[in-house]
Amino acid sequence: MTVSNSLGSDNNKERSERTKMQKSKSAARFLVPYLTLLASILALATHATAKSAGDFDYYILTLSWSPSYCADDGKKGRDNLQCFSQRNYGFVVHGLWPQYEKGYPEYCNTSFRKPSSKLVDQMLKFSPSRGLIYHEWKKHGTCTGLNPLDYFRKAVKGFKAIKRPESLVGLPRPVLMTTKEIEQAFFKANPNLPRNSLFVTCKKQKLREVRICMDKNGKPRRCSASALNGSCRNRGKLRILSVR
Structure with missing residues (x-):
């Protein structure tokens, strides 16, 4: 019984870990487009169009x-x-x-x-x-x-x-x-x-x-x-x- 309970516990842990990994991958796929957009915005900020002509240092x-x-x-x-x-x-x-x-x-x-x-x-x-x-x-x-x-x-x-x-x-x-x-x-x-x-x-x-x-x-x-x-x-x- 002890061995059986131990194996069952291990199986539960594996399922739990797989579930966490799947959730993490899904979250990553969801965030990628937004992270890409953020990177583009930051890049454009380096050489963005002036607020008005003559606005520079x-x-x-x-x-x-x-x-x-x-x-x-x-x-x-x-x-x-x-x-x-x-x-x-x-x-x-x-x-x-x-x-x-x-x-x-x-x-x-x-x-x-x-x-x-x-x-x-x-x-x-x-x-x-x-x-x-x-x-x-x-x-x-x-x-x-x-x-x-x-x-x-x-x-x-x-x-x-x-x-x-x-x-x-x-x-x-x-x-x-x-x-x-x-x-x-x-x-x-x-x-x-x-x-x-x-x-x-x-x-x-x-x-x-x-x-x-x-x-x-x-x-x-x-x-x-x-x-x-x-x-x-x-x-x-x-x-x-x-x-x-």
Whole structure:
């Protein structure tokens, strides 16, 4: 009888445990869609649309190293001027991006029309891609509260205010530099830049961009920790491709 009662007790425990496991699995299946939705909401919060155009904390001026872009992503028919013409581009204006201290706005509602063809033509000297210029206005410019002319004027003014290191101007042959060496070269060329106001991005072990943080008046300022998440983590030497 003792053995029989013991076996019966064990069977009851097994049934109870199976029931608990089935309930847990059912609860998990029920919660998955809601957890997925919550994760999506949290992700969108990082770069949600601004409450209103002009609602942001500072800018990031992004300078792209054109030879790297052309080597990795340039395509005929889309990037002919930048990558397949006889013009030798080094650093070009990728964009002027409004930022929050944490995250950034994008694709904001605006009453301003898209940039005129004349304005785009003028910007090609600094951003040699019509598609890029229209894209930057749509994604970032609309969130600044500025009209297209003032937005791109501010981008060009920032670009002209940043001196490119002489060692990277008209680069005749590829060189190797660490992110720290690239940053130091910019600091040396621009003594007014605070030490935490710029950072380097990379792709495929190549220099991709130099990003400079500026306040709304165009003066250099510290970059927030959120922005620095995009900095290059490669501790070795980056390839800086020669200007064509």
